[in-house]
Amino acid sequence: MLNPFYQIVDNANWLPRLLPVGLKLVQLRIKDAEEDEVREQITLAQELCNQYQTQLIINDYWELAIELGCDFIHLGQEDLDDADIGEIRQAGLQLGVSTHDENELDRALDLEPDYIALGPVYPTILKEMHWEPQGAENVRRWKEMVGHIPLVAIGGLSVERASEIYDAGADTICVVTDVLYNESPEERLQEWLELSIERQAE
Numbered sequence: 001m002l003n004p005f006y007q008i009v010d011n012a013n014w015l016p017r018l019l020p021v022g023l024k025l026v027q028l029r030i031k032d033a034e035e036d037e038v039r040e041q042i043t044l045a046q047e048l049c050n051q052y053q054t055q056l057i058i059n060d061y062w063e064l065a066i067e068l069g070c071d072f073i074h075l076g077q078e079d080l081d082d083a084d085i086g087e088i089r090q091a092g093l094q095l096g097v098s099t100h101d102e103n104e105l106d107r108a109l110d111l112e113p114d115y116i117a118l119g120p121v122y123p124t125i126l127k128e129m130h131w132e133p134q135g136a137e138n139v140r141r142w143k144e145m146v147g148h149i150p151l152v153a154i155g156g157l158s159v160e161r162a163s164e165i166y167d168a169g170a171d172t173i174c175v176v177t178d179v180l181y182n183e184s185p186e187e188r189l190q191e192w193l194e195l196s197i198e199r200q201a202e
């Protein structure tokens with residue numbers, strides 16, 4: 001089962017701050033870096049996540065993830081164009097896939113992924129998106145369509161917006177800025193963890 005709270009970080013240096021608070025599911029999402037730098041970052045993230053028994057998911061770099069013995073990757077639709085899914089599965093990696101519309105969802109479902117992400121649920125300031133915000137209504141629709149596959153909601157989510165999105169059917173909520181751009185990332189993460197523990201108890 002995926003943890004109900006999922007944090008994306010852009011650098012493994014966040015991990016010594018966030019893992020001691022109790023973060024159990026984290027994605028390393030590095031953009032615009034040399035391969036050696038990414039390799040170092042993944043290795044550091046693996047060491048730290050192992051210490052805290054936290055699930056590490058590598059974004060984009062599926063070949064490095066295989067080389068370094070990672071066990072979970074996240075790929076978007078453009079990443080899928082270049083990825084060798086057979087090699088990824090052969091290496092035993094779990095796979096999460098992004099979706100933004102029903103065509104993308106069909107493609108993702110064919111891959112029998114370990115989770116499906118839907119975004120952007122709300123407007124995000126992190127990156128330019130070509131899709132209108134999905135809203136709680138599409139989270140509900142996606143959950144009906146993905147069935148037993150865990151559904152990850154991403155994009156513009158905050159502690160204040162979380163209950164509506166969990167209620168709509170998201171199994172896990174993934175964020176970047178709500179924690180990392182907060183005045184106190186550790187305190188904001190603590191709020192998320194308390195909320196998600198309450199959800200798990202329900």
Ligand SMILES: Cc1ncc(COP(=O)(O)OP(=O)(O)O)c(N)n1
Nearest residue numbers: 059074075076077098117152154174
């Ligand atoms: C959990 C989660 N959902 C969606 C994404 C976005 O992936 P992608 O569309 O490949 O875009 P980039 O993140 O690579 O810019 C994600 N990373 N994680």
Ligand SMILES: Cc1nc(C(=O)O)sc1CCOP(=O)(O)O
Nearest residue numbers: 119120124126155156175176177
């Ligand atoms: C990386 C990413 N992918 C998205 C998608 O919809 O596929 S939304 C997103 C950014 C999420 O950041 P924040 O929580 O700060 O809005």
Ligand SMILES: [Mg+2]
Nearest residue numbers: 060075076079
């Ligand atoms: Mg990607």
